[in-house]
Amino acid sequence: MTLFRQIYSLLFGLFLLVIASVGYVQFTETQSFLSKQMESDLNNATHSLSLMLVPALEAGDIAGAETLVNVIFEGGYYQEVKLTWLVGGKQQIWNNPVEIQGVPQWFLDLNIFDTVKKSNTITSGWIQLAQLEITAHPGFGYHELWRIISNTIILFSILFLLAILCARLGLSWILKPLNSISVHAKGIANRQFGPDLPLPKTDELKDVVTAFNSMSAQLKKIFSSLDEEVTALRKKNLVDHASGLPNRQYMTNRLNSWLSEPNSGVLLMAKFDWLEEVHSKYGYQVRDETIKLLSDKFRENLNEYPQSVIARIAAYEFAFLVTDVEKEQVSKYLQALIRTVNQEISKAGCKPNEDFAIGVTERIGQMSVSEILAQADNALQIAARQNKVFHWFEADKHQLFSREQWREQLNNAINGKQFNFRWQPVTYSASKDVMQREIYCQLNIDDKLIHAGQFMPYVELLSLGSVLDKHLILTLEEKHIFERNYEPVAINLTHQSLSDPEFHSWLNHFLRNSPMAERICFDIPEAGVYGDPDSCIELCNVIRDNGAQFGIDHFGRQFGSMSYLQSLRPNYVKLDLSFAHYEENQHNSELCRALVNVASGLEIEVIVTGIQEHAQYDKFSALHTDAYQGFILPPESVA
Template identity: 75%
Template structure:
């Protein structure tokens, strides 16, 4: 029971006790007063009637005596009058039944008034004439007692209602600071640190509010410190100081994650020897400033084509990782890269199309990091040897379909729900079983099974992401996949769905009417959060309000603050696969530990991804991660 209800119940009980006591006192006093009044009236009537009857009794006039008694009896205040003549023993009796108007019979049946009777002897000198007995009628007492108590009850009821209503309003106002303090405490427990509470006027609560404000400020500072520590470690270990771009270590970790999951794209290696010419002419300070300006232009121009990883991996070498794109978009990216480099070469006073070369290696089939690095480096060396601006590593693999063919095939597959599913168990680190299963989709085109890495770039390119997500969510329910296991089922949302307001409305309506929605999990890529936090917040609120869960995928991959976690409040985060290869001896271990601490500090479940063997998993034991995912427990076909 809440404190408000406890105090309210206490006041209710005390007021009820006071009202009952006052009612009891009023009732007994009124009853006693009416009894005495009836007794007094009975005495007066007995005396008066005795004096009136004396002449008639002396004369033996029965009719006159009866007439006198009738006058008194007809007043209705007497239940019974009995007159016994002493001369001959004659007895006369008058009775009035107990019937009282405007008084409930149950009240009369309570017998609140005892029988009041008065006996007297009528004499004349020493001579006894008659015996008179009068019994009072209780009607007057019941009528007056009922009227007084009814009025008293009405007044008390009105006072009771007014007092209770006033007490409720008063308690609400008095306890308002305490309620606000309770809500503030809940937010602190949920790691939501808002502005400080204003100090209440209640003296007893001031110290408590001050203590809570101090605790909230300290916890907020602690989280900010963890976030700043992550930023500092990223800058120290993964950022090139001259250009502000990621360094070689970051590129290698991203390559590991990229090649371990279905995707497409290409790796560019660029050697910019003209920077050495700038160095020899103007010194290292001008060279470093030129590198910084070049980096800004590369990020600005290339990210307009497609999001990519741009890194400085050596003094005059840069790497460019482009993911989830088709061949034509890679060509457009290459053209923009060459144009941007030539613009900066001209600004530096050097000749365009000279003293730089680019090697391009496109991802095909199953590749390792060493494979694609070797291909890109071979292409770079070939371009340098042939004195060309670029060389594209030749591949014998042909495109499966043209863009229009992809559009037709994917549109048909989405309309007719032709996708097939596999799922991968995500297991608790303590061995307690499976926490959830992640869903993967495949597409059968002709007699060949196409995996997501082949068609997902075209899903994004052709703006079919929202349609695909709707199709997959509906298919999950149509095939009753949620009933196959007790574990929640995780579905990855595309970038287009994150910012599509129509998809938001559709998902809200669908989840509101769907059964077992608590078993649904939706995964949002961290890159999508950074690109459109407002839309992601609206989508996450829809998911949470309908009882489903959501998590952040590729957690820790992006450069930037992790303060978004406080606003989104995901149920879990999936650590980026690049951290699966961390080693205690490497600088990456400090960053991995700090990123995990940020999520754990907000009571968010942390899932490690990319686990291939037990030795990898054991390195995460001391970091207190919750679950793991990887080919140590590979995806399974759904029968």
């Protein structure tokens, strides 16, 4: 029960107690007063009637006596008159059936008033003429008591309602600072920090609000400092200071993560010997300034490809990773890269298309980081030896379909729900219980199973992401996969679904009408959060409001602030695969620890991905992560 209701109930009870006490006193006093009044009236009536009956009794006039008694009956509340003649022993009894109007029967049945009788001996001198006995009728008392009680109840009810209304308004005004604190506390519990609360006028509450504002500011400062620590560690360990681009270590980690996923793309390695000429002519400061300008131009002219990564991996060497694209787009990327380099070469006073070479290599099947780097370096050396601007080491494989064929095949497979599912468990570190099962899908095209690494680049290219996600979710429901286990099923959402309002509306309707909403999780790529944060917040609100869960995939891969965690409030985060090879003596150990601390400080569960064996995961025990996932428990087919 809230404090407001407790105080409100206390005041309500005290007011009822006061009213009950006053009502009881009023009732007893009124009853006593009416009883005495009826007794006094009865005494007067008895005495008056006795004097009036003397002449009739002396004369033996029975008719006169009856007339006098009837006059008494008509003038007051009397129930019975009994007249006993002492001479002759004759007895006369008069009953008055007086009805009480306006008083409920249940009130009369309470028998509040006792029967009041008064007897008197009528005499004439020393001679006793008759015995007179009058019994009072309680109707007067009941009528007056009911009238007084009714008026009192009406008055008290009006006062009670006014008092309760005033108490409610007064308590709401007095306790408003406490309510604000409660709302603010819930916001902090949800990792949302608002402005400081204004100080109330109540002295006792001023200290509470002041202390709470101080605590809120300190917590906000702690989370901000953790975020700043992550940014500083990234800048220190993963950023090349001269160019402002990611360094070789970041590119190696990214390649490791990329090659561990079902994906496609190319790696370009470029060597710019003309930068050495700039160094020899103008010194290292001008060289570093030129590298900075060149890097800025790369970011500006190649930003059409948000999935690309540009890194400076050596003094005069740069690496470019482009994922989820087809060959035609890579060609455009390569031409834009060459054009940018030539523009900067001309500004530096060197000859275009000279003193630089680019090697291009495609991802072929299962490759390691060293293999693809060696292959890209070989292509770079061939271009340098042959004095060519670039050399493309193409994969010796046949392209399955053209773009339009991919469009037709994907539309047919997706709309026909030709999915084949596998899932991989995510296991709790402490209990070894399954936390969730992540779904992977393949498409059945021309009676062949095509894995995600082959068709996902074309899904994104052809803007079929939200269509794929809709039919995938519907197929999972139709096959009752959500009902097979108590553990939630995690679904990876495409980038298009994150920013598609129609998909948001559809998902809201689906989850609202699904009895299995609490068993569905959605993995949102961190790159999508940085790309369109407003749409991600809207989508996450839809998921949360309908009882489902969501998490951030590839957590820690992107450069940027972690403050989005406070806005999105995910249930969990999945560390990027690049952190799977965590070692205490590696440079990224501090960054990995800081990322875990940021998420854990916000009460977000941390899942380590890319785990191959228990010994590998044991290295994360010092970080107190919550769960792990990888080929230590490989994906299984979903029948």
